[in-house]
Amino acid sequence: MNIDPDEDPEQALMKAMGIAGFNTTKGKKVVGNDAAAVSIKKQRQYRQYMNRRGGFNR
Known part of the structure; x- marks a missing residue:
């Protein structure tokens, strides 16, 4: 796993975790x-x- 130091830290974290992206599923x-x-x-x-009325044993 090669992480480029010039890359955005959030992008590096997402790549390390194996997440493609943070998209919403609202309405889908x-x-x-x-x-x-x-x-x-x-x-x-x-x-x-x-x-x-009627006692205990009905």
């Missing part, structure tokens, strides 16, 4: 980006066991 289709899952937090529904 990215391959493999369509697989996702959502964790939805639902409020719990509690049941009343004390002081209800």
